[in-house]
Amino acid sequence: MNRTTFLALAALLGAAVPGGATAQTQLNGAGATFPNIIYQNWMLAYNQTHPDVKLNYQSIGSGGGIRQFSDGTVDFGGTDAPMTDSAIAAIGGNVLHIPTVLGAVVAAYNLEGVAQPVRLTSDVLADIFLGKVTKWNDARIASINSGVTLPNQDIIVVHRSDGSGTSFVWTDYLSKVSPEWSQKVGKGPSVNWPVGLGGRGNEGVAATVRQTPGAIGYVELGYALINKMPFATLRNQSGNFVVASLESVTAAAAGAMKDMGATTDFRVSITNSAGAQAYPAASFTWLLIHKTYDDSAKARALVQFVWWAENDGQAKAPELGYAPLPKELRPWIQTRLKSITAGGRAVWKGPATE
Amino acid sequence: MTSLPNLPIEGIPSGRPSGETRWQSLLGADRSDRIYRRVLTGIALALPALILVLFGVLFVESLPALKRFGPSFLVTSTWDPVAEVYGAAPMIFGTLASSFLALLIAVPLALSVAIFLTEFAPRWLRQPVAFLVELLAAIPSVVYGTWGIFVLIPFLRTYVVPPLKAVLGWTPFFNGVFYGNSLLAGGIILAIMIVPYIAAVSREVLLAVPTSQREAALAMGATRWEAVRSAVLPYGRAGLIGAIILGLGRALGETMAVTMVIGNRHDIGISVFQPAYTMAAAIANEFSEATTDMYLSALFEVGLILFVVTVVVNAVARILIWRVAKDAAVGSKAL
Numbered sequence: 001m002n003r004t005t006f007l008a009l010a011a012l013l014g015a016a017v018p019g020g021a022t023a024q025t026q027l028n029g030a031g032a033t034f035p036n037i038i039y040q041n042w043m044l045a046y047n048q049t050h051p052d053v054k055l056n057y058q059s060i061g062s063g064g065g066i067r068q069f070s071d072g073t074v075d076f077g078g079t080d081a082p083m084t085d086s087a088i089a090a091i092g093g094n095v096l097h098i099p100t101v102l103g104a105v106v107a108a109y110n111l112e113g114v115a116q117p118v119r120l121t122s123d124v125l126a127d128i129f130l131g132k133v134t135k136w137n138d139a140r141i142a143s144i145n146s147g148v149t150l151p152n153q154d155i156i157v158v159h160r161s162d163g164s165g166t167s168f169v170w171t172d173y174l175s176k177v178s179p180e181w182s183q184k185v186g187k188g189p190s191v192n193w194p195v196g197l198g199g200r201g202n203e204g205v206a207a208t209v210r211q212t213p214g215a216i217g218y219v220e221l222g223y224a225l226i227n228k229m230p231f232a233t234l235r236n237q238s239g240n241f242v243v244a245s246l247e248s249v250t251a252a253a254a255g256a257m258k259d260m261g262a263t264t265d266f267r268v269s270i271t272n273s274a275g276a277q278a279y280p281a282a283s284f285t286w287l288l289i290h291k292t293y294d295d296s297a298k299a300r301a302l303v304q305f306v307w308w309a310e311n312d313g314q315a316k317a318p319e320l321g322y323a324p325l326p327k328e329l330r331p332w333i334q335t336r337l338k339s340i341t342a343g344g345r346a347v348w349k350g351p352a353t354e
Numbered sequence: 355m356t357s358l359p360n361l362p363i364e365g366i367p368s369g370r371p372s373g374e375t376r377w378q379s380l381l382g383a384d385r386s387d388r389i390y391r392r393v394l395t396g397i398a399l400a401l402p403a404l405i406l407v408l409f410g411v412l413f414v415e416s417l418p419a420l421k422r423f424g425p426s427f428l429v430t431s432t433w434d435p436v437a438e439v440y441g442a443a444p445m446i447f448g449t450l451a452s453s454f455l456a457l458l459i460a461v462p463l464a465l466s467v468a469i470f471l472t473e474f475a476p477r478w479l480r481q482p483v484a485f486l487v488e489l490l491a492a493i494p495s496v497v498y499g500t501w502g503i504f505v506l507i508p509f510l511r512t513y514v515v516p517p518l519k520a521v522l523g524w525t526p527f528f529n530g531v532f533y534g535n536s537l538l539a540g541g542i543i544l545a546i547m548i549v550p551y552i553a554a555v556s557r558e559v560l561l562a563v564p565t566s567q568r569e570a571a572l573a574m575g576a577t578r579w580e581a582v583r584s585a586v587l588p589y590g591r592a593g594l595i596g597a598i599i600l601g602l603g604r605a606l607g608e609t610m611a612v613t614m615v616i617g618n619r620h621d622i623g624i625s626v627f628q629p630a631y632t633m634a635a636a637i638a639n640e641f642s643e644a645t646t647d648m649y650l651s652a653l654f655e656v657g658l659i660l661f662v663v664t665v666v667v668n669a670v671a672r673i674l675i676w677r678v679a680k681d682a683a684v685g686s687k688a689l
Contacts, residue, residue, distance in 0.1 A: 163643020
């Protein structure tokens, strides 16, 4: 009996045996908090059409997700910051980064009497966070905001105090656009902030910004939109001032695809992307999946779920405040998913075999 | 509490030699009693053992950081997860400073409440007010934090800081720009949180002061306030110190409410207007995303320091109580 007929038979058997007798596949994941809302939504929706697969995701943070995934405590992980080369080497390279949706980070501010969105260039933004531009009516801010009267007020920087993928995206962006930032501070889920107050979580930063006149702080785009916080328009690499929106975030990923190439491991930063309409502080969020699993049933169920999320699941993204991936990315993801094996055999042959 | 009274118990025939009380002679008389006693002893010893295990785990997990940074961890101020350079001085300072500030505000307040409730309040008012004060302890700390951000900080910014600056701005303690999230806000939130603990225990202590103390003072011609000051408070001082230490212990370990208002900045500033950080807040904030081993180990070392600081504070308090309790004041044996 060759493999396909065996599979077909197994599927037939599975379909024939009523409910309770089919083994339920339980898949556990843990990691980033940012995609938690859409992951929970996906898992619930997927379970309704695939009652034999039960998925569970705990939003414990990217760092915790990487740790649990590496220790083998969970079947898959979630992260906003890709694993480092050394972390990948530590688990023998047995990991794939599969992007699921896109997020963006915006600079929300609190300026009374300024109705128009404030425009900022990347070098001014970096200097604000470095503590070198300290007044809202600084000549460098005023020159890019002609027609807007900016108050003579101290700029109070607010950053995350907890380790966070949001901070990673923000510091990654600042590192790319400012050599001084890259050298003095660097990028990471937590960094040594040159100035400012720390708020716990998006809600902590948002609350502090709201309560502090003259404050500027970075929060997730979705969070700023839901809470109707004003945020700055940023100038991207092409020189255009771009408002952060789901479209301009997807455009950032599309713009970065040229640099990635079809053989990418997806561990790429898409901040400061080249697209004309690309918002510069955008990022993938990834699922961490092993290249090889011991349990082929588990691996197959996981891959099928991920492929569903990359197709049907994407439609749910905008309403939940996430930017969908560019469609052009799907063939690349499919290739990666097909390469996953269990017991030396590929667990999934692509959508046609379903 | 106190040892059992050395009195004959009615209904139990006396047949034991004198010198040993009848109650004590019953101990261990029965087999089930002995088993019960051993089980209780085991449970009682398990708790100190747990503390030792806790200390051991913290120590072992901090070893990489201890080896790499040594004593400089305690005195340097850089906390840079990117470069993997860690120094906890600002957090140690912030923890002690915010707790001290909290005591400075909470102790007079809580003692006033306790004295008012036991000595001066009309009888019908005592229970309701005591109940409401104790209710403060039941509010979750995240609610305090939220209240701190949305009510306390704007209030401080508008009504408290400008006059403070005008009067005391020349001292280094009230210097600089007030951003809102600050040591001052953290200290006040902590003070509100520990008032109910200090007030409740102090009230119990004062209630336990014998009426004869007050009567004696009043008979000597003292006013009511003089009676409180010269007879009641000295009598209960060991218990009152114990109440304050209980509040301090709570303040040192409080995490959520503090991190929401203190500004979370790794910096040492003498001004209460500056943002600060506490050890408990840093651990809670950074633990989940501490991706490298050294980062994690540094956080464990912060936990170890917090543990040691708490133990030292409690030990000092215990010594203090022993010293003032020599005259067998109220509550000293309970604490």
